Amino acid sequence: MTWTARLQGEAQPQAADEQPSLHLGPGRVIGRRIQRLEDPRLLTGQAPFVADVNLPGMVHAAIVRSPAAHGYLRTIDAAEALGSPGVQAVLTAKDLDELGVGEMPVHWLRPGQRNVSNPILATDKVYYVGQPVAVVVADDAYAAEDAAELVSLEIDPLPAMVNAEEALQPGATILHEEWETNLLAEHIASGGDVDRQFEHAEVVIAERFQIQRQAGMPIETRGAAATYDPLTGELTLWVSTQMPHLVKTDICQVCGWPGHKVRVIAPAVGGGFGVKEPPYPEEIVVCVLAKQLARPVKWVEDRREHFLASVQAREMTWDVELAADGNGRILGLRGRVIYDVGGHASAQGIGVPIVGTGMMLGPYDVQHMRVHILGAVTNKVPAGAYRGFGRPQATFVMERLVDELAARLNLDRAAVRQRNFIAPHAQPYRNALGHVYDGGDYGRTLDRALRQIGYDVFAARQAEARAQGRLLGIGFVTFVMEAGLGPSEQIVRGGHMTGTYETVLIRMDPSGKAVVYCGSSSQGQGHETTLAQVCADRLGLDPERDVVVVLGDTATTPYSPASAIGSRVGMVGGAATFLAADRIREKLVKLTAHLLEANVGDIEISEGLAYVQGSKDRALTIQEVATAACLGSNLPDGMLPGLEVSETFDPPVSTFPYATHAATVEIDPDTGGLTILRYVVVQDCGTMINPSVVEGQIAGGVAQGIGGALLEQLVYNSDGQPLTTSFMDYLLPTAVEIPDIEIVHLQTPAPDIPGGMKGLGEAGTVAPAAVLGNAVADALAPFGIRVTTLPLDPDRLWRAINRRGDGAS
Amino acid sequence: MSTVDLASSTRRVRIEINERAVEAEVEPRLLLADFIRERAGLRGTHLGCEHGVCGACTVQLDGEPVRSCLMLAVQADGRSVRTVESLGRGGLHPLQRAFIECHGVQCGFCTPGILMSIEPLVQEGRTLTREEIRHALSGNLCRCTGYQGIIAAVELALSWAHT
Numbered sequence: 001m002t003w004t005a006r007l008q009g010e011a012q013p014q015a016a017d018e019q020p021s022l023h024l025g026p027g028r029v030i031g032r033r034i035q036r037l038e039d040p041r042l043l044t045g046q047a048p049f050v051a052d053v054n055l056p057g058m059v060h061a062a063i064v065r066s067p068a069a070h071g072y073l074r075t076i077d078a079a080e081a082l083g084s085p086g087v088q089a090v091l092t093a094k095d096l097d098e099l100g101v102g103e104m105p106v107h108w109l110r111p112g113q114r115n116v117s118n119p120i121l122a123t124d125k126v127y128y129v130g131q132p133v134a135v136v137v138a139d140d141a142y143a144a145e146d147a148a149e150l151v152s153l154e155i156d157p158l159p160a161m162v163n164a165e166e167a168l169q170p171g172a173t174i175l176h177e178e179w180e181t182n183l184l185a186e187h188i189a190s191g192g193d194v195d196r197q198f199e200h201a202e203v204v205i206a207e208r209f210q211i212q213r214q215a216g217m218p219i220e221t222r223g224a225a226a227t228y229d230p231l232t233g234e235l236t237l238w239v240s241t242q243m244p245h246l247v248k249t250d251i252c253q254v255c256g257w258p259g260h261k262v263r264v265i266a267p268a269v270g271g272g273f274g275v276k277e278p279p280y281p282e283e284i285v286v287c288v289l290a291k292q293l294a295r296p297v298k299w300v301e302d303r304r305e306h307f308l309a310s311v312q313a314r315e316m317t318w319d320v321e322l323a324a325d326g327n328g329r330i331l332g333l334r335g336r337v338i339y340d341v342g343g344h345a346s347a348q349g350i351g352v353p354i355v356g357t358g359m360m361l362g363p364y365d366v367q368h369m370r371v372h373i374l375g376a377v378t379n380k381v382p383a384g385a386y387r388g389f390g391r392p393q394a395t396f397v398m399e400r401l402v403d404e405l406a407a408r409l410n411l412d413r414a415a416v417r418q419r420n421f422i423a424p425h426a427q428p429y430r431n432a433l434g435h436v437y438d439g440g441d442y443g444r445t446l447d448r449a450l451r452q453i454g455y456d457v458f459a460a461r462q463a464e465a466r467a468q469g470r471l472l473g474i475g476f477v478t479f480v481m482e483a484g485l486g487p488s489e490q491i492v493r494g495g496h497m498t499g500t501y502e503t504v505l506i507r508m509d510p511s512g513k514a515v516v517y518c519g520s521s522s523q524g525q526g527h528e529t530t531l532a533q534v535c536a537d538r539l540g541l542d543p544e545r546d547v548v549v550v551l552g553d554t555a556t557t558p559y560s561p562a563s564a565i566g567s568r569v570g571m572v573g574g575a576a577t578f579l580a581a582d583r584i585r586e587k588l589v590k591l592t593a594h595l596l597e598a599n600v601g602d603i604e605i606s607e608g609l610a611y612v613q614g615s616k617d618r619a620l621t622i623q624e625v626a627t628a629a630c631l632g633s634n635l636p637d638g639m640l641p642g643l644e645v646s647e648t649f650d651p652p653v654s655t656f657p658y659a660t661h662a663a664t665v666e667i668d669p670d671t672g673g674l675t676i677l678r679y680v681v682v683q684d685c686g687t688m689i690n691p692s693v694v695e696g697q698i699a700g701g702v703a704q705g706i707g708g709a710l711l712e713q714l715v716y717n718s719d720g721q722p723l724t725t726s727f728m729d730y731l732l733p734t735a736v737e738i739p740d741i742e743i744v745h746l747q748t749p750a751p752d753i754p755g756g757m758k759g760l761g762e763a764g765t766v767a768p769a770a771v772l773g774n775a776v777a778d779a780l781a782p783f784g785i786r787v788t789t790l791p792l793d794p795d796r797l798w799r800a801i802n803r804r805g806d807g808a809s
Numbered sequence: 810m811s812t813v814d815l816a817s818s819t820r821r822v823r824i825e826i827n828e829r830a831v832e833a834e835v836e837p838r839l840l841l842a843d844f845i846r847e848r849a850g851l852r853g854t855h856l857g858c859e860h861g862v863c864g865a866c867t868v869q870l871d872g873e874p875v876r877s878c879l880m881l882a883v884q885a886d887g888r889s890v891r892t893v894e895s896l897g898r899g900g901l902h903p904l905q906r907a908f909i910e911c912h913g914v915q916c917g918f919c920t921p922g923i924l925m926s927i928e929p930l931v932q933e934g935r936t937l938t939r940e941e942i943r944h945a946l947s948g949n950l951c952r953c954t955g956y957q958g959i960i961a962a963v964e965l966a967l968s969w970a971h972t
Contacts, residue, residue, distance in 0.1 A: 044897065
């Protein structure tokens, strides 16, 4: 029995109303807990990751990085490195300039944004410790790293700016002098007339929240390997990325190379979580070097480099106010958030706080808000995507405010939420910022989660524990997120460089087997399995025996502008697969009717057969029908031979999956250590293609959220030196810290998406910080402590308990 | 700089890897992990941190799980190493089958190290509670699964070992 079955099957049987009520496909493959097709090669060590790419004559690159957080780069002396054993070349910005290589584009732009591209290697200034300055290439990685240490940099140091709020003060050290400010860009997320709401509010909760710098931290670091064929002029890059097609687009743009001569392959990728979303300078550099040296070049990031040069995330300071009436009805939200951008814009600009703030009012029927978003540069690693993309922060802020509102009015926290939820009959609901939700019953997820965790009896348990000096708390949060993202036109209008459609090509050959080609890539989400299930479902095939899914190779897959971001592959890729497979199915049905001399309407397809409804003896195998179609014999009038279909799906709308998370915790007053007693998730992600995959995504996301809430923090000192550059300093949760995660599914198919998927990948990460923040505030209520700062590590909790209510937490 | 001196002297080592002797002339500083990957050509052993925390590079040295990133190849001279490639020759190992059944794999990068950490417990037929399994896994970081499927897989494999 699997863990999911144990959690749901016996102990907590699903109510009948929670069973999927979907029209499943002819093969009934969508919705099945099949085993993952990816697993055997991963479990046997046979899956090739980028570090495993080895080619004859391959040389290895090591990156020389800035040791200073801020300063003028005066000289780079590579003479000693060039004389070091095995060294082939040293590359600097000057060389790139001579080769006509441009700058890395920023993909997310706001009007007036001051930073639209960034140098690949530092030119005259360095902005953070770890910024790439030069590249050394040698016969092996050890020799390259030795020689990289011999490259001597002369840097005139400047004062470091490590606090985004201070960076916006008058007189602050300016990083990019030509801007005359540290403000990268700003945006006002506004709807309704919020100031008016505050005028007649009976209660105003004003609070300042600080969320720490974190990072996605996949266990596989980044890496890239390139080879160039001088005879054909073709370049191939293997890269650990979420966006192979966009990496290719950037290479072509930055280097001026033609797209048909560049192939980018995302092989097995060991986790992404947003870190591997943007194309990176090192990826361009290995391509340039492979061409210049006419030898394959490989670079594999080490973990220390990952802490110095891969995008970081989450750091924001919020000053916000919530207005409500005396019954706890929320009237409006206003305030300001300062986003710490790091040394320069990452590919995502200030997209992260914009996306987070966009859904900040979540499940609540509130039509008035205004949040001023300011992105300030600091001398730290550029900040960008991390699973959740601003939503965990915004949810933490909003849900802490709601709990504080309930406490102020002495109302039950669940009751306040229920009072403010958008009613199911008010769907589709247009939120204050214009997002139109596609359905949702938020009260039901909250009820279900509270029932699961035993909210009704918790207060008594808590009181009993308190009498014994033990600190128990409960927290719960309901959220809605925008997923999938669409339509493309609207996303591009919003400032993102690319649209969000997906194209899927399905090819069937005379054997009756199908190959699905999708331009997205997988970093562990199981897309090969889920897309195979969708295809198999529509075509009456066995997903394990009859379908192969090809991902992440620009030479063989259709262009994919957004690939594996935004919780979109299951939904957008799934829908495109659904449509493409249905078109093949349509052709198989017509051809079968012709071959069997039956009516088209009477033909069914399932379990490898195409047959006349009700009489399985009048049947052909899919293989026989496919053979006829592919060989082009005995076709009905007007039917073209072949069984190959390409379908593009551009989501007409975004989808709005939602969930309630609830947790109980115990805090040790002597150590400040927190133990999660139970963690419950009630999730509606629309159609589940494979519930086991869904549960894996939820659990993984929750674990990352727990890490961010309790453990993880990237620390810089006042000189901008990073103090957390190993897993001994930056603590990821282990199996010991993560409790059993209890998952209950609701399943309301997305009305506008073929297949009904709503998207899920990021959902697990959105709530844990808010849930645990609320649980800690509840546990520490006797001390009068406000929970406003993350992480909730033992040090912070112990100080809060022992200082008794000075707001330190 | 002493690094150049380190590189200049080499030593011959002979390490038995998955019951095959691999001999090579190596720099004393060569990591066992790099020896396994680059000299023996066994790429299933992954490097996640190179400072002994994440556990992705775990292999067995004379039957004991070790971090191959914290060991030099010369330290393993004359000894016997098992890597993930040794599991399930001629069919998947029960532990591997349990990982498939319980969705214990997502990206799979940490997986070989976890298998090599846990396999001796399965071999010994140990009886472990869920909490003990959690502690047995605590030397291996996984960023994808939240450990749920992994814990279930270990539990299942241990239960099979008893039947």
